[in-house]
Structure formats: structure tokens, C-alpha cells
Amino acid sequence: MAKKIKIETELEVFESISELPTSIQNLMNKAHEAREKAYAPYSHFRVGATLLLESGTIISGNNQENAAYPSGLCAERVAVYHAGAVYPSQKITSLAITARSLNKKITEPIPPCGACRQALVEYEVKQESDIETYFMGESGKIIKANSIKDLLPLIFNKEYL
Numbered sequence: 001m002a003k004k005i006k007i008e009t010e011l012e013v014f015e016s017i018s019e020l021p022t023s024i025q026n027l028m029n030k031a032h033e034a035r036e037k038a039y040a041p042y043s044h045f046r047v048g049a050t051l052l053l054e055s056g057t058i059i060s061g062n063n064q065e066n067a068a069y070p071s072g073l074c075a076e077r078v079a080v081y082h083a084g085a086v087y088p089s090q091k092i093t094s095l096a097i098t099a100r101s102l103n104k105k106i107t108e109p110i111p112p113c114g115a116c117r118q119a120l121v122e123y124e125v126k127q128e129s130d131i132e133t134y135f136m137g138e139s140g141k142i143i144k145a146n147s148i149k150d151l152l153p154l155i156f157n158k159e160y161l
């Protein structure tokens with residue numbers, strides 16, 4: 001009989017931004033600011049993502065859409081590729097994500113899409129340390145994962161190449 005493997009993930013749920021550590025409150029507030037500058041004329045779904053680097057620098061990103069839809073890019077990848085391009089040797093310690101739709105009020109936490117999880121986990125492997133990740137909607141609860149790997153088990157990584 002085939003052996004079964006169980007994969008468990010533990011996440012933390014915060015009721016509001018005020019429950020977060022001060023540095024993360026600041027990071028999430030910056031993500032809200034970035035979100036409002038998103039270029040999302042097609043989906044009307046604005047996402048903001050901020051990264052805290054070990055030096056204290058904050059990198060912001062938001063979704064950038066395109067008339068040729070697949071040419072657009074998610075907020076998380078805009079942020080992490082910017083960090084990778086400008087601060088290649090600095091570790092990323094935390095990520096904050098927030099989303100707001102112009103069509104309906106989002107009060108549930110919005111996690112990063114699968115493609116962004118794969119893009120983000122590359123940097124955990126590169127820097128040999130986890131990126132704690134907080135995500136939320138326009139308002140309401142915030143979910144925290146200790147690592148991108150907790151959101152993406154069985155990652156595809158460089159060991160396979």
C-alpha cells in the first residue's frame with residue numbers, strides 16, 4: 001500500500017492592523033499606499049505589496065496591467081523583482097500584501113497567487129532565510145505565514161536542475 005504524507009501549515013490570524021508589530025503596521029500601511037497607485041484599469045482590482053529589507057529599507061510594488069492581459073504583472077512580483085534588481089545582496093525579512101476591488105468590498109485576506117508564490121520562494125532559497133508574509137483585503141483580518149514555503153509546499157527549486 002502506498003505510504004501517505006501529510007503536509008501541515010500553521011498560519012496566524014490577526015483581527016486588525018493594530019494587533020501587528022509596529023514595524024509591520026508601518027509596512028502594511030505602506031502597502032495600502034502602494035495599492036492605491038496600482039495601474040489596474042481592466043480588473044479594477046488593486047493590489048499593493050511591500051517588502052522590508054534587513055537594512056530597514058521598504059520596497060513597494062503594485063499591480064501593473066496591460067491591454068494584452070498576460071503582459072501585466074502582479075504587485076508581489078513588481079516588488080520582489082525591484083528588490084532583487086536594486087538590492088541584490090540584502091535579505092528580505094517581511095512582506096505585506098493588501099488588495100482592494102472597486103467592484104466590491106474585500107474584507108477577507110487575499111493571498112498571493114500561485115505564480116507569485118513561486119517567484120517569491122526563489123528569494124527565500126537565494127537568501128537562505130524565510131520571508132514572513134502578512135496579507136489582508138481592504139480591511140478586516142490579516143493572515144501571517146512564517147514563510148512563503150508555508151503557502152507553497154513541494155516547491156520547485158534549483159536542486160532539481
Ligand code: THU
Pocket residue numbers: 040043045046047062063064065072073074075076111112113116
Ligand atoms: N494580482 C496581484 O497583483 N497579485 C496577486 O497575487 C493576484 C492578482 C493582480 C493581477 C491583476 O492585475 C489583478 O490583480 C486581477 O487579477
